[in-house]
Amino acid sequence: MNDTQDALFRSLADPTRRAIFEQLCRKGEQTVGTLTNAAGVAQPTVSKHLLLLKQAGLVKDRHAGRQTHYSARVEALAPLMDWTKEMTGFWEARLDALENLLERMDQ
Numbered sequence: 001m002n003d004t005q006d007a008l009f010r011s012l013a014d015p016t017r018r019a020i021f022e023q024l025c026r027k028g029e030q031t032v033g034t035l036t037n038a039a040g041v042a043q044p045t046v047s048k049h050l051l052l053l054k055q056a057g058l059v060k061d062r063h064a065g066r067q068t069h070y071s072a073r074v075e076a077l078a079p080l081m082d083w084t085k086e087m088t089g090f091w092e093a094r095l096d097a098l099e100n101l102l103e104r105m106d107q
Helices: 003-013 015-027 032-039 043-055 074-106
Strands: 059-064 067-072
Touching: 003 015, 003 043, 003 074, 015 032, 015 043, 015 067, 032 043, 032 067, 043 059
Parallel strands: none
Antiparallel strands: 059 067
16 A cells, blocks of 8 residues: 555544544535534634544645635555556456355355
């Protein structure tokens, strides 16, 4: 696993960060205030989560006056999708091999 994948997994491992990312994916760009209201935690906590998501490349921010708007960068999930595809292929091959072995044992 590479550093990018590690950062993505670490970022999304936290349930609050994952919920913030999911909200941005589902509802589009939102302010810190809106995200704070939905998260049920204090604004500084949401800001810390957003910083970690931003460092992992999962969100981007846009400043408009005193407001900061965040949006999801869904394309940043590509390394995780690649990893998932790789692991799916690995396990399908292993299960096929097991099935072949079991068939040979039954004969």
